[in-house]
Amino acid sequence: xTHFSPVTPMIVAQLEAIVGAxxxxxxVADRQLHAQDMSRFAxxxxxxxxxxxxxxxxxxxxxxANAQRIPVTPWGAGSSLEGNPIPRFGGILLSLARxxxxxxxxxxDFQVTVLPGIGYKDLNVQLARYGLFFPPDPGxxxxxxxxxxxxxxxxxxxxxxAAKDNVLRLExxxxxGRLIHTGxxxxxxxxxxxxxxxxxxxxxxxxxITEATLRLTPIPALMSAVMASFPSVAQxxxxxxAVRGSGLDVAALEFIDAGTAALLARENQLDxxxxxxxxxxxxxxHPETIQPGLEMVRAICAEFGAERIHxxxxxxxxxxLWHARHHTYETWRRARPEVQWxxxxxxxxxxxxxxxxxxxxxxxxxxxxxxxxxxHAGDGNVHVTLAxxxxxxxxxxxxxxxxxxxxxxxxxxxxxxxxxxxIGKAAFMPQEHGTAVDLMRALKQMLDPNxxxxxxxxxxx
Amino acid sequence: xTHFSPVTPMIVAQLEAIVGAxxxxxxVADRQLHAQDMSRFAxxxxxxxxxxxxxxxxxxxxxxANAQRIPVTPWGAGSSLEGNPIPRFGGILLSLARxxxxxxxxxxDFQVTVLPGIGYKDLNVQLARYGLFFPPDPGxxxxxxxxxxxxxxxxxxxxxxAAKDNVLRLExxxxxGRLIHTGxxxxxxxxxxxxxxxxxxxxxxxxxITEATLRLTPIPALMSAVMASFPSVAQxxxxxxAVRGSGLDVAALEFIDAGTAALLARENQLDxxxxxxxxxxxxxxHPETIQPGLEMVRAICAEFGAERIHxxxxxxxxxxLWHARHHTYETWRRARPEVQWxxxxxxxxxxxxxxxxxxxxxxxxxxxxxxxxxxHAGDGNVHVTLAxxxxxxxxxxxxxxxxxxxxxxxxxxxxxxxxxxxIGKAAFMPQEHGTAVDLMRALKQMLDPNxxxxxxxxxxx
Numbered sequence: 001x002t003h004f005s006p007v008t009p010m011i012v013a014q015l016e017a018i019v020g021a022x023x024x025x026x027x028v029a030d031r032q033l034h035a036q037d038m039s040r041f042a043x044x045x046x047x048x049x050x051x052x053x054x055x056x057x058x059x060x061x062x063x064x065a066n067a068q069r070i071p072v073t074p075w076g077a078g079s080s081l082e083g084n085p086i087p088r089f090g091g092i093l094l095s096l097a098r099x100x101x102x103x104x105x106x107x108x109d110f111q112v113t114v115l116p117g118i119g120y121k122d123l124n125v126q127l128a129r130y131g132l133f134f135p136p137d138p139g140x141x142x143x144x145x146x147x148x149x150x151x152x153x154x155x156x157x158x159x160x161x162a163a164k165d166n167v168l169r170l171e172x173x174x175x176x177g178r179l180i181h182t183g184x185x186x187x188x189x190x191x192x193x194x195x196x197x198x199x200x201x202x203x204x205x206x207x208x209i210t211e212a213t214l215r216l217t218p219i220p221a222l223m224s225a226v227m228a229s230f231p232s233v234a235q236x237x238x239x240x241x242a243v244r245g246s247g248l249d250v251a252a253l254e255f256i257d258a259g260t261a262a263l264l265a266r267e268n269q270l271d272x273x274x275x276x277x278x279x280x281x282x283x284x285x286h287p288e289t290i291q292p293g294l295e296m297v298r299a300i301c302a303e304f305g306a307e308r309i310h311x312x313x314x315x316x317x318x319x320x321l322w323h324a325r326h327h328t329y330e331t332w333r334r335a336r337p338e339v340q341w342x343x344x345x346x347x348x349x350x351x352x353x354x355x356x357x358x359x360x361x362x363x364x365x366x367x368x369x370x371x372x373x374x375x376h377a378g379d380g381n382v383h384v385t386l387a388x389x390x391x392x393x394x395x396x397x398x399x400x401x402x403x404x405x406x407x408x409x410x411x412x413x414x415x416x417x418x419x420x421x422x423i424g425k426a427a428f429m430p431q432e433h434g435t436a437v438d439l440m441r442a443l444k445q446m447l448d449p450n451x452x453x454x455x456x457x458x459x460x461x
Numbered sequence: 462x463t464h465f466s467p468v469t470p471m472i473v474a475q476l477e478a479i480v481g482a483x484x485x486x487x488x489v490a491d492r493q494l495h496a497q498d499m500s501r502f503a504x505x506x507x508x509x510x511x512x513x514x515x516x517x518x519x520x521x522x523x524x525x526a527n528a529q530r531i532p533v534t535p536w537g538a539g540s541s542l543e544g545n546p547i548p549r550f551g552g553i554l555l556s557l558a559r560x561x562x563x564x565x566x567x568x569x570d571f572q573v574t575v576l577p578g579i580g581y582k583d584l585n586v587q588l589a590r591y592g593l594f595f596p597p598d599p600g601x602x603x604x605x606x607x608x609x610x611x612x613x614x615x616x617x618x619x620x621x622x623a624a625k626d627n628v629l630r631l632e633x634x635x636x637x638g639r640l641i642h643t644g645x646x647x648x649x650x651x652x653x654x655x656x657x658x659x660x661x662x663x664x665x666x667x668x669x670i671t672e673a674t675l676r677l678t679p680i681p682a683l684m685s686a687v688m689a690s691f692p693s694v695a696q697x698x699x700x701x702x703a704v705r706g707s708g709l710d711v712a713a714l715e716f717i718d719a720g721t722a723a724l725l726a727r728e729n730q731l732d733x734x735x736x737x738x739x740x741x742x743x744x745x746x747h748p749e750t751i752q753p754g755l756e757m758v759r760a761i762c763a764e765f766g767a768e769r770i771h772x773x774x775x776x777x778x779x780x781x782l783w784h785a786r787h788h789t790y791e792t793w794r795r796a797r798p799e800v801q802w803x804x805x806x807x808x809x810x811x812x813x814x815x816x817x818x819x820x821x822x823x824x825x826x827x828x829x830x831x832x833x834x835x836x837h838a839g840d841g842n843v844h845v846t847l848a849x850x851x852x853x854x855x856x857x858x859x860x861x862x863x864x865x866x867x868x869x870x871x872x873x874x875x876x877x878x879x880x881x882x883x884i885g886k887a888a889f890m891p892q893e894h895g896t897a898v899d900l901m902r903a904l905k906q907m908l909d910p911n912x913x914x915x916x917x918x919x920x921x922x
Contacts (some may be wrong), residue, residue, distance in 0.1 A: 108706050108812035131708075151651045162649060165626070180897040185873035186808040188623060188840045190612045190662055190881045191893055192919055193901045197658035201651055218708030245569050247592075247679030247746060285708060285753070292747035347647040351569035379649045412646035420651045432652055436641040439908075440654045446907050447900075458653055 004089050004455075005069045007047035015050055015092070018060045023051040023098065034075055034085075034093040038140070040340060040388075041083035041423050046073065046093035053098050055171055055179055055210035062208065062452075063177025065092055071455050074204035076146025077119065079138070081343050082422030084150060084203050088456035094208065096145050102126055103211070110216040111168065111185060116145025116209050132216040135160030138418070139326040145209045150420040151201035155325065158378035159251040159283065160217055162418065164200045171211035172199050175448040185213055198443070203420050204454040206447045220283035222290050223251070225318040228301040229275035229308045233257065233361065233373075236276040237354045239304035240377040243280070244350050248296055252281035252322075253378025255357075260328060260372045267331050268324040273308060278377065279325060281318070328374055329385065340388040341371070344401050346408035347381040347417030356407055360384045363403040367396040381417035406431075421458045429460060465550050465913075466530045468508035476511055476553070479521045484512040484559065495536055495546075495554040499601070501801060501849075502544035502884050507534065507554035514559050516632055516640055516671035523669065524638025526553055526913050534915050535665035537607025538580065540599070542804050543883030545611060545664050549917035555669065557606050563587055564672070571677040572629065572646060577606025577670045593677040596621030599879070600787045606670045611881040612662035616783065619839035620712040620744065621678055623879065625661045632672035633660050636909040646674055659904070664881050665915040667908045681744035683751050684712070686779040689762040690736035690769045694718065694822065694834075697737040698815045700765035701838040704741070705811050709757055713742035713783075714839025716818075721789060721833045728792050729785040734769060739838065740786060742779070789835055790846065801849040802832070805862050807869035808842040808878030817868055821845045824864040828857040842878035867892075882919045890921060 005011075016024050025031075026048050036043035052058045065072045071091030078085060087093050096117035103113040107130045114123060119141040124133045136147060137154035146152070148170070153162035160166070169183035172195075182195035199207050230236035236255060243253060255278055256264070262274035280297060284290040294311050301309050312318060324331070329343065348356045360373060360382065375382035384404060386397040405415045405428050415421075415428040430437050441459060444451075466472075477485050486492075487509050497504035513519045526533045532552030539546060548554050557578035564574040568591045575584060580602040585594045597608060598615035607613070609631070614623035621627070630644035643656040660668055691697035697716060704714060716739055717725070723735035741758060745751040755772050762770050773779060785792070790804065809817045821834060821843065836843030845865060847858040866876045866889050876882075876889040891898050902920060905912075 106810065106812065108702060109810040111810065151655075153649055153651070157649065162651075164655070174900075178896060180900060181895060182897050184875045184893070185810040186841055186869075186875045186878060187811075188614055188618065188808040188837070188842050188878035189875045190614070190623075190877045190879050191875045191886065192662070192882055192890055192898070193667070193904055194612075194625070194658040194662050195897055195900060197655040201653070201655050206654070241569060249746075284750075285710075286750075288753055289745075289747075289750040292749055347649040349567065349570040349572065349646040350648075351567065376649070380647055381649050408647075414645045414647045414650045414652045416651045417647060417649035418651050421653055425652065429653055432645070434642060435639060436643050436656055437653070439635075439641060439656060442907055443654055443904075446903055 004071050004091060007070060007091060011068060011070065012048055014064055015048060015061065018064065019050050019052050019057050023053060025049045034078065034087070034095065037078050037080040037083060037085050039081050039083045039424065040342060041086055044086050044088050044090065046087040047090045049093045049095060051095045051098040055173060058094065058208050058210050059173040059177045059179050061092065061094060062173050062175055065452050066175050066177065066450055069450055069452065071452050073454050074149065074208050076117065076143035077141060079140035079142050080146070080150060080422060081419045082424035084420050084422035084457060086423065096143060105130060107132065109185065110218065111213055112216060113211065113213045114144055115211060117143050119143055120147060127216065131219050133219050134166060134214050135217050136163045136166055144212055144214065148200050148209055148212060149202065149204050153418040155252045155254060155322065155376060157376065158253050159249060164197060166215045167196065167200060167212055168215055169213035170196050170199055170209055172207040173210050174207045175450065175453050179210065187215070203422065203457055205444060205458055206453065220285065222284045222287060222313065223318060224282045224290050224294060224311060224313045225321055226280040226294065226297050226309065226311045227272060228278045228306040229273045230304065230306050231275070233276045233357060234354060235305045236278055237357050237377065239278060239301055239306065240353060241350055242300045242304060243297060244378055246296060246300060248293055250280050250378055251283040252279065254279040254325060255375045255377035257373040260374055263331060263335055264324045264328065268320060270321060270324055275307065279321065332372060332385065338389065342386045342388060342397050342401060344384045344386065344404055345416050345419040346404050346413060347379060348408050348411040348413030350380045352411040353377060353380050355411060356382060359407040360404055363400045367400050369393070369396050369400050379417065380413065423457060426458055426460045429458065465532050465552060468531060468552060472529060472531065473509055475525055476509060476522065479525065480511045480513050480518050484514060486510045495539065495556065498539045498541040498544060498546050500542050500544045500885065501803060502547055505547055505549050505551065507548040508551045510554045510556060512556045512559040516634060519555065519669050519671050520634040520638045520640050522553065522555060523634050523636055527636050527638065527911055530911055530913065532913050532916050535610065535669050537578065537604035538602060540601035540603050541607070541611060541883060542880045543885035545881050545883035545918060547884065557604060566591060568593065570646065571679065572674055573677055574672065574674045575605055576672060578604050580604055581608060588677065592680050594680050595627060595675050596678050597624045597627055605673055605675065609661050609670055609673060610663065610665050614879040616713045616715060616786065616837060618837065619714050620710060625658055627676045628657065628661060628673055629676055630674035631657050631660055631670055633668040634671050635668045636911065636914050640671065664883065664918055666905060666919055667914065681746065683745045683748060683774065684779060685743045685751050685755060685772060685774045686782055687741040687755065687758050687770065687772045688733060689739045689767040690734045691765065691767050692736070694737045694818060695815060696766045697739055698818050698838065700739060700762055700767070701814060702811055703761045703765060704758060705839060707757060707761060709754055711741050711839055712744040713740065715740040715786060716836045716838035718834040721835055724792055724796055725785045725789065729781060731782060731785055736768065740782065793833060793846070797848070799850065803847045803849060803858050803862060805845045805847065805865055806877050806880040807865050807874060808840060809869050809872040809874030811841045813872040814838060814841050816872060817843060820868040821865055824861045828861050830854070830857050830861050840878065841874065884918060887919055887921045890919065
């Protein structure tokens with residue numbers, strides 16, 4: 001896999017013939033902008049950056065690279081957290097940033113067909129006039145292509161699903177330059193093998209998504225936010241299990257620890273006590289239908305000892321709250337600029353969430369590691385975010401990460417709920433999947449026999 | 462693919478050593494019981510029927526069959542409609558009927574782990590005590606394994622999704638006898654390739670599902686049924702588009718034609734006028750929340766000219782209604798015993814549903830073919846069911862089926878919404894999927910190089 005060919009001047013000329021001179025750069029500045037995602041993995045300069053404008057250009061770049069054994073790393077917005085788009089073996093960095101068109105809004109069908117480079121936030125701005133939105137919301141302005149490639153998820157996934165649940169049809173460029181389509185615009189489909197979900201979550205290692213038809217959701221008429229503060233982490237996470245077990249269809253159910261609540265309150269002028277806190281959102285089409293849900297949430301939180309429960313339907317307050325939650329990581333970075341952070345990402349069956357959180361607290365204490373904890377608790381997903389100030393501390397932080405992953409897999413969960421495997425989780429794949437990893441390798445070999453697509457990801461070296 | 466070996470007495474002895482004498486039969490009666498599904502395709506006797514009791518036995522049967530080049534056709538309940546489990550090349554019929562255990566109910570997680578042979582209705586009876594159910598409901602008492610293998614769906618799929626949307630983890634026996642697992646009990650997963658959805662819907666041609674962890678839903682506290690009668694088919698199906706477009710979260714949205722409404726009314730003592738009719742169901746957790754939805758449905762139906770709208774929350778009436786709807790086909794068969802029927806199955810984007818239905822009516826008129834029309838209209842899915850009384854009429858009926866499939870694909874839909882490809886839809890795969898069929902064939906070749914798994918299905922000959 002490492003016996004790749006260099007990007008020679010002749011290759012650059014051939015690439016230029018495919019994408020046009022304005023869509024190619026070998027300038028160091030451009031290469032540096034595509035050397036690293038938001039993770040802590042070592043940057044790696046690509047040899048050339050190309051910005052194709054059409055699916056056929058993408059396919060032709062792959063065809064050339066495949067024939068010449070040159071690695072190709074697809075790039076969306078570079079907002080990944082596990083090194084997913086770092087071009088580890090140099091080669092061609094294939095940015096989808098110039099393929100941003102909305103091709104068709106099928107408003108009556110709650111669908112939209114887009115090119116992969118559009119940011120999901122930008123897309124949702126365009127969709128607002130139709131009263132529709134694409135629900136998965138990872139926070140950063142990830143591209144649709146990147147979200148699909150990593151099966152991204154977020155705060156509202158508890159109600160609306162992850163990226164994989166909100167896509168109906170894809171066009172994909174294969175390593176050998178073939179363009180295929182899979183799925184259809186029908187929401188019901190039973191015609192042969194589900195290739196669509198094979199490409200979703202494959203992190204650009206099996207093909208490059210060049211077009212997607214997404215499933216949209218009507219913007220709810222009413223959104224109500226609830227904040228509940230608990231005396232202890234254990235009580236808060238037990239309340240999460242109870243809220244989910246009640247069958248209540250919450251649209252968000254987030255856990256934040258006491259330190260984060262204090263920080264967000266201070267930095268965002270939010271009225272949040274410095275306590276383990278649950279942030280929830282309820283969606284409804286009618287005023288009559290939101291109140292019973294709010295009452296149920298109140299009752300459950302009270303039962304688990306909540307000291308304070310505050311509900312709001314005020315859009316400004318709700319938006320400030322979620323904006324703050326979405327920018328937790330940046331807020332911590334500003335608050336402690338001397339520190340580097342490892343953002344972990346594991347997910348478990350919801351009934352075992354308290355065990356996972358207890359393990360996180362125990363492992364942090366045992367290793368003498370600090371940090372903060374936020375989680376898409378309604379999904380059993382947590383991001384324990386650990387502070388690193390030295391190489392020695394990094395070893396202890398990695399020990400906590402390792403302990404978390406072990407516990408998550410032991411509890412029937414997964415080493416990654418939404419950040420994908422990339423570089424960071426590759427070592428855990430055999431433990432989580434057993435011999436199914438052999439099958440994944442066989443698929444990779446079948447679809448990308450020369451190993452040119454995003455090499456060095458997903459599989460342990 | 463057709464160069465298979467026969468099941469010799471020595472093979473029978475080896476199979477007997479794997480599954481035990483009581484779990485194997487070469488008796489003609491047993492072979493006849495597994496020669497045909499509910500479709501009109503020619504029956505084919507298997508050479509031997511085995512009923513393994515464990516995943517290891519399944520794997521060992523496959524391992525032996527693979528080494529000896531003997532076809533293996535998995536069998537659930539035989540309720541398929543496209544010839545999916547007909548053993549076209551004889552060989553081994555592998556019935557999962559004796560693997561029916563519920564291994565674990567994870568009530569707090571809304572999950573259950575089962576063996577594949579359990580019927581979904583039987584499972585739902587067992588789950589009722591936990592207040593939970595497995596929502597996909599194809600009607601016949603299909604097995605969970607069969608539903609997953611065909612990606613079955615049904616009346617409530619419009620709200621709760623198809624089989625593929627309600628499964629988290631699988632154990633699968635591969636053609637070479639390997640047992641793998643894929644997915645996890647975490648509802649959020651982003652760890653590598655989605656093998657789970659590759660096996661779901663593969664109709665037993667890539668592997669045999671030996672265990673499944675399913676996602677469950679709390680039984681709604683309140684269910685309300687609405688029946689609306691329209692002056693014309695066009696008005697009824699336009700109302701479907703409007704109901705869906707309103708964003709109302711209906712749990713069922715079925716269309717039945719005037720003739721079927723009359724028949725169901727007569728045979729089931731239902732108060733249904735002989736008119737194109739929509740049957741709907743709304744689910745809610747609170748009494749306050751169901752009324753606004755009902756009012757919205759009433760308003761939309763009235764806007765599209767509904768002559769009569771009847772809503773009921775009475776469980777007995779509701780159950781009688783859905784029982785009647787689920788048994789439409791049997792009711793028609795009893796009413797016209799001299800007739801054979803072809804049940805078609807196409808699905809389209811909901812906005813194009815009126816065009817599909819208009820095409821169905823036009824094609825039936827053009828070919829002079831009779832029948833009836835029922836559809837999971839909320840999903841854009843329709844089953845036009847056509848009467849056949851002679852070989853000559855069969856040709857005309859097939860012409861209608863062909864015209865329907867062409868129209869569905871032209872409208873951005875699919876040749877099968879929920880019955881799968883089996884034998885009946887294989888010819889349409891290249892048209893629907895283009896060159897992606899080559900990729901499906903490559904997957905088949907990779908996972909089943911000797912072609913022993915359910916040969917003669919999905920791919921055109």
